[in-house]
Structures are given as C-alpha cells and as structure tokens.
Amino acid sequence: MNxxxxxxxGPYPPWDMEPLEAQFSVHKLWEAADRSxxxxxxxxxxxxxxxxGELGVNADLIGAxxxxxxxxxxxxxxxxxxxxxARARMIKVTNTPDVLTEDxxxxxxxxxxxxARQMPKADAYVRSGNWRKANMPLVTRVCGKRLGVxxxxxxxxAVARRAAGFDMKISxxxxxxxxxxxxxxxxxxxxxxxxxxxxxxxxxGGAATAKLIGAEVFDALGEQGFFINVARGSVVDEAALIDxxxxxxxAGAGLDVFLNEPNIDERFFTMENVVLQPHHGSGTIETxxxxxxxxxxxxxxxxxxxxxxxxxx
Ligand code: 8YV
Numbered sequence: 001m002n003x004x005x006x007x008x009x010g011p012y013p014p015w016d017m018e019p020l021e022a023q024f025s026v027h028k029l030w031e032a033a034d035r036s037x038x039x040x041x042x043x044x045x046x047x048x049x050x051x052x053g054e055l056g057v058n059a060d061l062i063g064a065x066x067x068x069x070x071x072x073x074x075x076x077x078x079x080x081x082x083x084x085x086a087r088a089r090m091i092k093v094t095n096t097p098d099v100l101t102e103d104x105x106x107x108x109x110x111x112x113x114x115x116a117r118q119m120p121k122a123d124a125y126v127r128s129g130n131w132r133k134a135n136m137p138l139v140t141r142v143c144g145k146r147l148g149v150x151x152x153x154x155x156x157x158a159v160a161r162r163a164a165g166f167d168m169k170i171s172x173x174x175x176x177x178x179x180x181x182x183x184x185x186x187x188x189x190x191x192x193x194x195x196x197x198x199x200x201x202x203x204x205g206g207a208a209t210a211k212l213i214g215a216e217v218f219d220a221l222g223e224q225g226f227f228i229n230v231a232r233g234s235v236v237d238e239a240a241l242i243d244x245x246x247x248x249x250x251a252g253a254g255l256d257v258f259l260n261e262p263n264i265d266e267r268f269f270t271m272e273n274v275v276l277q278p279h280h281g282s283g284t285i286e287t288x289x290x291x292x293x294x295x296x297x298x299x300x301x302x303x304x305x306x307x308x309x310x311x312x313x
Contacts, residue, residue: 004303005045007065009055012074016292020050023296039064048072048299053095054261054279056080062091070308072298074291075282076100078312079205079232093312094298097154099290104281105158108200108230109166111254114275115226116140116198121272140226140251143167148196150189150213151203151231152178159200171195189213193220198228205232213237218244225250230281233259242267245274256281 006024011017020026027046032038039061046065051057053075059082062068070092071081078095086093114120118139125136147163149156149172160170160183171184173192178185186192189212193199199221203209213227214237221227227250229236238259244250252273258264261279268274282291294310301308 004047004299005042006048006050006299007039007042007046009049009051009057012050012052012292012295013288015289016295019296024048024299036064043067048302050074050295050299051081053077054080056082057086058082059085062086062089070094070299070302072295072302073312074295077205077232079234083312092302092308094295094308094310095312096291096294097310099294100282100287101154101158103284103287104155104202104230105162107256107277107281108155108159108202108228108254109162111228111230111256111275111277112198112200112226113142115228115252115254115273116142120275140224142198145169145197146171146195148172148186148192148199149183150192150199150201150235152181152183152185153202153204155230156200156202157181159202168198190216190220193217193225194222196221196225198226200228201231201235203231203235205234209235211235211237213241215240215244218250221250223248223251226252226254228254230256233257233261233264238265245271248273 003025005027007027007029010030027042029035029038043065047067047069049057049071051071051073053073057071062082062085068091071086073081073095076095076097078093081093083093116139122136125131143166145168147168147170149160152172152174156172163170171186171192173186173189201213212235218240245253254275256277257279268276298308298310
C-alpha cells in the first residue's frame, strides 16, 4: 500500500522522525534549498502537513497544496496556522492539548519562584564567591500572595491548582466566568492586575488577544508586582513591557515567550529584573514524546477514516 505523502515543516526529535518516516512518505521542507520549487514539485501528492506550533502553516502554503486534507500541529496553540484558509477548504486541523498542560503550568510556577526569589541571580552570587564577602540582599516571598491568572483555560486552571498549594489568593480573568471554578473572576485585566502581586498570562494567542496586556495593566500591577508570560509574546504590548521593566514600573518579569522568537528583542538580555526561558513550557522529553505521538495518532486516524483525536474546531 502506498504511504500517504506528508509535508513536514520542521524537524521533530529522532524518536518522532523514525515512526513518521516509517508510516508516511515524508517531505522535509526545512531541508529544501528552494522552498517554493520543493513545494511545487510535490504539491500534487501531499495530503497532510505535520507542523510545529511556532512554524504554523500560512494561507500561501495551504493554497499551494490542492490535495491537502489535514494539518497536524505539534503544540496546543494554533495561532500560526491560518485556520480561516484551512476551513475555507474543509481542511482538518489538529493540535496537542492536555498532554502539555501540566508542564506549562510547572514552568509558570517555576518562573514565578525564580523571579521573586531571584534564583538565577542567587546562583550567580554563590558561583562568583560573593557569598564569602556578604550575604545576598533579601528577596520577595511568593506563598500567601495574590495571584491573577489571565486566561482560565486548561493551563490557567493547572496554574491555579499549583498556586493553591502555595496558599496564594487566586483570582482570574477569562472570556467568560467559569462556573466550575471557585475563584473570583475580575471585571477586567486592569482590575485583576490592580489586585495581584503576581500576574500570570496563560491565554491563547492570535488576533483576538493581540496586545491584550499593555501599559495600563503594568501600571495597575505596580512597582511591587511581577508579570509571568507562558502564553504568547503577541498577547503583550512588548514595548510597554520593556518600558515597565526599564522604568521599574513593575518589580520584574518571568518570560517564556516573546515576539519574534528566537530573535527576541535584545534589550531583555541586559535586564536585571527578568528571568528568561527559550519558549520551553512544553519542553520536557516526556511531554514532547506525548505531543509527537498525538501528531501521528491524528494523522493515522485521518488516513484510516476514523474520528480525529484532537481536532481544532
Ligand atoms: C511549543 C507551544 O513551543 O503548544 C504550544 O502552543 O507553544 C509549544 O508547546 C511548540 O509548538 C513546539 O514546537
């Protein structure tokens, strides 16, 4: 039997590439010297795209593949996939929800502790030998403080569950009030920020949430407040964030996501009041293996004529 032709936009770890290449006829877009020529040469065969959240699939690529049936995304966020272009052609889209929720929540809590307790700075303090000369200046407590969660979806709820273990006073902002969540829902993000010591963004990216968090929010969070972003760089007005950090309008930020990753604004590199991560929320071996399995399971289901496991509607 002929293996279905799948265009793969960027590499996966070897434990995913191997089964993918065994099951499908794989076309590696990232290895092509001339992408347009490569796409044109294989366009009449390709029925599926396997992509990664950050690589997405734009309308041009969808338009160039007349037999495309499904896009399987390694990542929960589909903001880099042109869903309208896919829908217009009834092309199915799948993502990898649930399997990464707990790891992303872990990194949100890790960033909150890291920036408040200044753990990277403290690590450097010990290594430099400065500890022998004097004790390190004191830092900020996390437990018992007020936490505002922006976006009470799967990841927001997992962050709140963890924060409850730190006796934090949790409230949130969401598109709608969650009847299954006991925490108070704020009227606006500014209001949430005003009543938070830590503000964690977990909201989905995309046009609807672009620059949702801006200068007014940082002013409301205030000079004792910390901002954590494990969502998308796009949900923040990054110029306003950089200004708030440079002018000490907020106490600091823990950031896993940025605009223009990985070529992020270099002003972050020299800031003292940030802890930075290379978009690694889901970046554990365990979770990435589960994500890879789900990417393939959705492709398998599609080509077997079965119901998709995690279709994006
Ligand atoms: C990944 C993500 O960084 O799931 C998402 O939306 O942002 C991440 O898990 C990425 O998609 C993995 O390549």
